[in-house]
Amino acid sequence: MELAVPNLIHLAIPAFVLLLVVEAIVSAVGQREWFEVKDTFASLAMGIGNVLTNLFAKGVVLAAFWLVYKHTGFFKAFLGPESWWVWIVLFFAEDLSYYWFHRISHGSRFFWASHVIHHSSKKYNLATALRQTWTGNITGTFVFWLWLPLLGFHPIMIVTMQSISLLYQFWIHTESIKKLPRPIEWVFNTPSHHRVHHASDIKYLDKNHAGILIIWDKLFGTFQPEEEHPTYGLVTNIDTYNPFRIAFHEWYGLWQDFRRPLPFKHWLAYVFGPPGWSHDGSRKTTRQLRADLLSRSVGELVEEENWGNAEAEIGALKA
Numbered sequence: 493m494e495l496a497v498p499n500l501i502h503l504a505i506p507a508f509v510l511l512l513v514v515e516a517i518v519s520a521v522g523q524r525e526w527f528e529v530k531d532t533f534a535s536l537a538m539g540i541g542n543v544l545t546n547l548f549a550k551g552v553v554l555a556a557f558w559l560v561y562k563h564t565g566f567f568k569a570f571l572g573p574e575s576w577w578v579w580i581v582l583f584f585a586e587d588l589s590y591y592w593f594h595r596i597s598h599g600s601r602f603f604w605a606s607h608v609i610h611h612s613s614k615k616y617n618l619a620t621a622l623r624q625t626w627t628g629n630i631t632g633t634f635v636f637w638l639w640l641p642l643l644g645f646h647p648i649m650i651v652t653m654q655s656i657s658l659l660y661q662f663w664i665h666t667e668s669i670k671k672l673p674r675p676i677e678w679v680f681n682t683p684s685h686h687r688v689h690h691a692s693d694i695k696y697l698d699k700n701h702a703g704i705l706i707i708w709d710k711l712f713g714t715f716q717p718e719e720e721h722p723t724y725g726l727v728t729n730i731d732t733y734n735p736f737r738i739a740f741h742e743w744y745g746l747w748q749d750f751r752r753p754l755p756f757k758h759w760l761a762y763v764f765g766p767p768g769w770s771h772d773g774s775r776k777t778t779r780q781l782r783a784d785l786l787s788r789s790v791g792e793l794v795e796e797e798n799w800g801n802a803e804a805e806i807g808a809l810k811a
């Protein structure tokens with residue numbers, strides 16, 4: 493069966509813009525400070541750049557999926573698009589792939605260099621959702637989905653499901669929705685869960701990597717509910733509205749470290765290790781930041797001889 497699916501993201505652009513305008517009006521009327529003009533235009537520029545680069549990069553991804561599908565595609569005889577249950581299975585399989593893509597994008601600098609773009613705003617609004625990478629697809633982030641054509645899911649079905657996931661993730665980038673009814677918060681990725689993901693507070697770092705279903709974070713131990721109001725952005729913010737600097741700043745940083753005359757294991761750690769890794773301790777990873785906070789809290793509380801509080805605080809940090 494030949495599949496031809498319209499580009500869902502392109503079709504959704506008018507709705508994106510409309511909702512964005514509504515949110516901006518609500519923010520202005522309520523004096524909420526959800527938006528900042530330059531930041532919003534930078535986010536929009538990143539979104540446009542993403543659409544443009546994807547005109548080419550989506551072809552690369554589809555070609556990779558096709559190659560694998562054609563030469564392996566073990567169960568393709570059973571996984572045709574005409575069976576409804578195949579779409580259900582693919583929904584879960586795609587969402588699981590997204591979770592691991594996203595988690596590793598936060599855990600390995602090579603992938604972080606593309607993903608950091610999405611986290612580079614200090615604001616959290618529907619425009620932030622459009623602040624997307626220019627380099628992800630061409631630097632191979634699609635490898636996290638390659639097991640799907642390998643099993644025999646049709647490449648067009650996979651990219652369609654990826655688009656549905658991206659569309660879903662648009663509306664959760666807002667401060668206008670606080671918490672949703674508990675059953676929804678329990679199963680789905682929501683504005684509340686995703687606000688945590690965009691926070692630079694140490695407690696919130698590298699949590700809630702979900703695409704559509706938050707269940708993966710609960711299953712794999714990366715879930716963190718929203719408690720204190722998040723501080724949005726990066727641990728070290730880049731403070732620029734220049735779209736090209738936003739798109740390439742981490743690649744440039746990676747190149748600078750790559751060029752240094754260092755032992756091979758350091759070189760490997762700079763490229764593929766966690767973001768913030770450094771051989772001399774000049775920068776810090778999420779783990780190191782957490783350890784610092786933990787030891788500092790213990791030290792401070794011990795000084796105050798406030799043991800009851802110390803236990804509670806350490807418990808909260810470990811959780």
Ligand SMILES: [Zn+2]
Pocket residue numbers: 594598607610611689
């Ligand atoms: Zn992320």
Ligand SMILES: [Zn+2]
Pocket residue numbers: 610621665686690
């Ligand atoms: Zn996001």
